[in-house]
Amino acid sequence: MVISCDRPAFLAALLDALAAAKEAEVTQFSDALEQIDLTAEKRPRKPLLIHPAMDHLEALVDQAWDPRFAAAAKDLDWSQVYSGGGIDPTLSEGMLSAQFAGTYGRHPSMSVATGLFLLAPGVHYPLHTHDASEIYLCVSGRLQLCHGIDGAPFDIREGELSLTPSGRAHSLTTYSEPVLLAYVWVGDLMASTWWWEQDETEGWMRSSWKRIPGEPWKKTGTEPLSESQIREASV
C-alpha cells in the first residue's frame, strides 16, 4: 500500500493500523478509506463543543497509542451521537463522535464514515444493528464488546480492533475509565440503526433510530423482533 505523504494524519494512522491487522476482512474498509475524495471542499469547523463528556478528552488524548489520533481528537469537531427517545442520559450524554469523513464530517462522503468515538465510563450501548459494516479500533482505554444475544463478551485494548459485519447485533460497554475509538463504517450510511431491548415479557423488540446529517440520531419507531431476525443477527 502506498501512503501519500500529504494524506491527513488521521487517515494514514487508520490505514497503517488496518494494514497491521493482516486480516482479509479489513480490505473492504481500507479500500473505502482510500476512495475518500480529499480534494472535495471541506466542511467548515464548528465551535468547540461544551459538553460534560468532553472532560474525558484530555486524558484520553494523553494516553493515545498513536499520536496521530491524539492530534485528530484535538482537531475534529465533536458532537453528541444520540438524543431524546427516552434513553438514560448517562447513555445519551456518554457518547460523542468526531467525524473525519462521512455524511457530516470534515470531508464529505456518502460511502464511508470514519472518525473518533468517545465513550464515557459506565456506558452500556445496548445491542444494535445497522446496514454498515463497522470497525472499531481502540485508541485509548479498554472496551468490552458482545455480538448477538448469547455472545461471549470480549475486550479490545489500545491498538486492537473489532470488526462487525453488516446486520450483526452488537453491544459496547465501558468499564470505570473512558474509551477513545477510531471507527470506520462502510455501507448505507443513511439507513436506520436498530436498538434491541426486551419488553416486560422478555420478548425482543427493536427501535429504529434515524440520523439527519449534522444532528443527533432520533428514535422513529419500535417493532417486535422475530426469532429468525434474532438468529440472523447473531451469527
Ligand SMILES: [Fe+2]
Ligand atoms: Fe455499531
